[in-house]
Structures are given as C-alpha cells and as structure tokens.
Amino acid sequence: MYVSTTAPGFRASAYRIGWYGGAQARLVWRSGRVAGRHQHRPRLKSGTRTVQADWERTTAVPTGGWPEGAYLLRLDAESGHQRYVPMIVRSASASGKTLLVHAVATWQAYNRWGDYSLYEGKDGGYGSRSLAVSFDRPYDKNGAEKFMVYERAAVVLAERLGIPLAYTTGVDIHRAPSVLRGATTVVSLGHDEYWTPEQRRYVTRARDAGTNLVFLGANTCFRRVRLEPLETGSVRTVVCYKSDYKDDPYLVNHPTMPTNDFRSPPAAQPESSLTGVLYEGYPTDAPYVVHGTDHWIFAGTGVKRRDSFDHLVGVEYDRVMPQTPAPGPMEIVAHSPLVCKGRSSHSDSAYYTVPSGAGVFATGTMRWVEALMAGTRENGGNHGMDARTGAFVTRATENVLRAFAAGPAAKRMPPARDNVRSVYGHNGHTTEKTDR
Incomplete structure (x- = not known):
C-alpha cells in the first residue's frame, strides 16, 4: 500500500462487501498505527500526459486467507480525514459460478487524481486530456466512487442470493482468460465502458x-x-487516444489496433454484436417503460405492459438498432421513450440467445445498479427513484441471476421471441458519444 498524508499517522481497515444479514460488509483486517508521510508530487509523462505517483511503499496488507470478493480498504487519518481504496481479491476459476467483473479500466479512465483523466486535462479541456492513464496513482474524490455507485449494490444482491460467485476484473480477463472457463454467467456491472x-x-x-x-x-x-505493462511485466497503464487515435505511435506497426471507439474504423466492430444493444446518447432522464410483461425476467414483479418507473433511464442509455450487427433472436422487453439533447429516441432492455444456449440480457440504462438502492437507507444519489422502482429492479435482477446460475438459459427458460421488427418499423439513427 502506497499512502501520502500530512497527518502524523493513520490506520487501515479492510472490509469485504457482501450481504452479512443486511450489514453489507464485514471487517476482515485492521492495521496497527502506521506513521504518516507526505510523499513527493507525481510526475507527468509529457508525451501522453500520464500522471504517475512513483511513491515508496508505506506498508503491506497481508491478504492470505481472505475469501475472493470485492473489498474496500478504509484509511483513517489521525487528522480525521478518511479515504477508500477499492480492491478485488480475484478468483482463480469461475467454473460453475456467476462471475462478477469489476470495471477497473473504466474507473481509471474517469479518475482525475493529479488533474488529468482520459476526458480532461489540468485546464479542464478535452484537448489537454491524458492519452494514457496509470494505475500507479490514487483514485480521486472518496477513492471508490465508481465502485460505490455502479457496482457495490449488485455485489450485495448477488451475495444475498447465495448463488456460487466468482470475482475478477476486466483487466484480469485480458491477462488470464482461463477464469472464464465453465462459468455459468459473466456479469458486467453498471459502468463498464x-x-x-x-x-x-x-x-x-x-x-x-x-x-x-x-x-x-x-x-x-x-x-x-490497449493495456501496457511496466518493466516488471505487470499491467499498469490504460491507453485510449480516442478521436486522436491516428497520433498513436503504436499504429505504425499495428494499423488495425487503434484505441478509439469499437464501432469506428479501422477495425470497426459495433458493441451490439456482443451486448445486443448500441450506445446512443447522453445525458437523459426518462421513465423506464415495460414492453414484454409476460417475460420471465419480470416474473413476480406484477408489471403490466406500459407500466413505467420514473428516472430509471439515464444518464447514458442504449437501444436496439435494427441496422447494426446483433445476434438473434432478439427480444425487446422494455422500450422507453426519451429525449436526449432535444432529440426523441428510445432506450431498450433486450434479451437474446445464441446456439450454444447462452442467454444475454442488457438493461439499456446506466442507472440499473443505482436503482437497487432506491427507497432504502442507501438512497442518497439515485436520481429520485422510489421504493417501487427499487423493488422492481431488485426482483428482475434476482430473476436473471438465479436463472442464469442454473446454466445456459435457452435450455431452461422460454426462448427469446424476436420482436425487433414489430417494435421498430423503421431503422433508427445512432449518434456518436461526445466526451463532454
């Protein structure tokens, strides 16, 4: 653990996130007093404007015997300040289990610690942003914002269900894909861009x-x-040139490996061929509108066709695009009208199956995990969603996770009924994401 503080000392505590009878976390370790030290300023790599904190190690955290899972380290300074450090104790195998995948590359992309992220530089401008960001720096704000908002509630729910679980990150799937072998389900959490x-x-x-x-x-x-390793071989840098991908010197010898949007050339590959839906816009705030009331995903929710849930669609959204590549049969189970930057469109929740029997469900809204907390004591930043919305999203998520934990969904659950043509009588139009 690498810590910089102006306090004379601090203590660290490690909590595993779970259900624990409603407590939602369990203390697994606590340090003694650690002397504080104010470490030197981070350096800025000029070529890619990468902030890197080359600090000296403060202390070690003995993780031997800790169960695999999602953890928060809490740092309590003697000055009264507090900070979190999210950490995943990853599983060696997910065979027979539901694998929760934490989006650490996305955490790092938005991290502005040191005044730079993949979105803006020190002056707040897009043109001065980082082109590569390093894991060798703390996270900004409370240290765990992305995990707390977009992931923690899903971990708590999955643990409460008691289904066999495994844990990893997107970076670790890149490094060691064997963890996927035999997994019943792979779960991408709330913001996995x-x-x-x-x-x-x-x-x-x-x-x-x-x-x-x-x-x-x-x-x-x-x-x-693109992930780049240090001299030690460990992956510590996330590279994404975005709209300036042609300036990436890596392209000289790897012309088909740009770091731009998947849907963009060269090597265009729209995300819908995997997710079934395509990102369209930001920002929006709209009701979630049920389309397929008799779908097994909504069993036990009591919803009827055209029932709606205020504020559940946002702040970014996806939809089915009939003209883009996507597997089938594809069933739209929610079709939510919205307005984004003055333009009318829809957000879609969609379910499809493939010949292997696998089922794929996409919510189409970034607020789904936040909605798991709606109407509870955790209801702090979930955009006005109420307890009714929380109950609906919770039950639907439980239905999906339980059904998928039993194996390939198409072999056990009713098949997807292709309804894209009946929902979209015409081709939709996509808009490109902007970074502001």
Whole structure:
C-alpha cells in the first residue's frame, strides 16, 4: 500500500462487501498505527500526459486467507480525514459460478487524481486530456466512487442470493482468460465502458461456449483500449487516444489496433454484436417503460405492459438498432421513450440467445445498479427513484441471476421471441458519444 498524508499517522481497515444479514460488509483486517508521510508530487509523462505517483511503499496488507470478493480498504487519518481504496481479491476459476467483473479500466479512465483523466486535462479541456492513464496513482474524490455507485449494490444482491460467485476484473480477463472457463454467467456491472479487444474476444468466446452474459449498465464495451505493462511485466497503464487515435505511435506497426471507439474504423466492430444493444446518447432522464410483461425476467414483479418507473433511464442509455450487427433472436422487453439533447429516441432492455444456449440480457440504462438502492437507507444519489422502482429492479435482477446460475438459459427458460421488427418499423439513427 502506497499512502501520502500530512497527518502524523493513520490506520487501515479492510472490509469485504457482501450481504452479512443486511450489514453489507464485514471487517476482515485492521492495521496497527502506521506513521504518516507526505510523499513527493507525481510526475507527468509529457508525451501522453500520464500522471504517475512513483511513491515508496508505506506498508503491506497481508491478504492470505481472505475469501475472493470485492473489498474496500478504509484509511483513517489521525487528522480525521478518511479515504477508500477499492480492491478485488480475484478468483482463480469461475467454473460453475456467476462471475462478477469489476470495471477497473473504466474507473481509471474517469479518475482525475493529479488533474488529468482520459476526458480532461489540468485546464479542464478535452484537448489537454491524458492519452494514457496509470494505475500507479490514487483514485480521486472518496477513492471508490465508481465502485460505490455502479457496482457495490449488485455485489450485495448477488451475495444475498447465495448463488456460487466468482470475482475478477476486466483487466484480469485480458491477462488470464482461463477464469472464464465453465462459468455459468459473466456479469458486467453498471459502468463498464473501456474494454480491450482481447477481453471482448474472450467474453464472446465464453458466450459461444454456453456462458450467459448480463450487462447491468449502459455504454458497455464502447471504448477500445490497449493495456501496457511496466518493466516488471505487470499491467499498469490504460491507453485510449480516442478521436486522436491516428497520433498513436503504436499504429505504425499495428494499423488495425487503434484505441478509439469499437464501432469506428479501422477495425470497426459495433458493441451490439456482443451486448445486443448500441450506445446512443447522453445525458437523459426518462421513465423506464415495460414492453414484454409476460417475460420471465419480470416474473413476480406484477408489471403490466406500459407500466413505467420514473428516472430509471439515464444518464447514458442504449437501444436496439435494427441496422447494426446483433445476434438473434432478439427480444425487446422494455422500450422507453426519451429525449436526449432535444432529440426523441428510445432506450431498450433486450434479451437474446445464441446456439450454444447462452442467454444475454442488457438493461439499456446506466442507472440499473443505482436503482437497487432506491427507497432504502442507501438512497442518497439515485436520481429520485422510489421504493417501487427499487423493488422492481431488485426482483428482475434476482430473476436473471438465479436463472442464469442454473446454466445456459435457452435450455431452461422460454426462448427469446424476436420482436425487433414489430417494435421498430423503421431503422433508427445512432449518434456518436461526445466526451463532454
């Protein structure tokens, strides 16, 4: 653990996230007092404007015997300040289990610690942004914002269900895809935007071997990134030039490996061929409108056709695009009218199956995981969603995870009924994501 603090000392505590009878976390370790030290300023690599904190190690955390899972380290300074460090104790295998995949590349892409992210530089401008970001720096804000907002509630729900679980990250699938072998389900959590082509290829291969897929957010698998190792061989850098991909010197010898959007040339590969839906816009705030009331995903929710749930669609959304590549049969189970930047469109929740028997469900909204907390004491930043919405999303998520945990969904559940043509009598139009 590498810590910089102006306090004379601090203590660290490690909590495993889970159900624990409603407590949602369990203390597994606590340090003694650690002397504080203010470490030197990070350096900025000029070529890619990469912030890197080359700090000296403060202390070691003994993780031997810790169960695999999602953890938060809490740092408590003697000055009263507090900070979190998210950490995944990854599983060696997910055979026979539901694999939760934490989106650490996306965490890092949005991380502005040191005044730079993949979105903006020190002056707040897109043109001065980082072209590559390093894991060798803390996370900004409370240290665990992306995990807390888009992932934690899904972990708690999955643990409460008692289904066999495994844990990993997108970076670790890129490094060691063997973890996918025999998994019943792969779950992409609420904001999982940045993928490597290798990660995408391995997850697609798992689907085609019978592993179900769940996409609990929106804007998933949108950015194509490259991971670069340090001299030690460990992967510590996420590269994404985006609209400036032609400036990447790596392209000189690898012309078909740009770090731009998956749907963009060269090597265009729209994310819909995996997720079934395509990212369209930001920002929006709209009701979620049920379309297929008799679908097994909604069993026990009591919903009727055209029932709606305020604010559940946002802040980014996906939809089915009839003219883009996508597997089939494809069934739209929610079709939600919205307005984004003055333009009318829809967000879609969709379910499809493939010949291996795997089922794939995409929610089409980034607020799905946040909605799991709606109406509870955790209801702090979930955009006005109420307890009714929380109950609906919770039950639907439980239905999906339980059904998928039993094996290839198409072999046990009613088949997907292709309704894209009846829902979309005309071709939709996509809009490109902007970085502002």
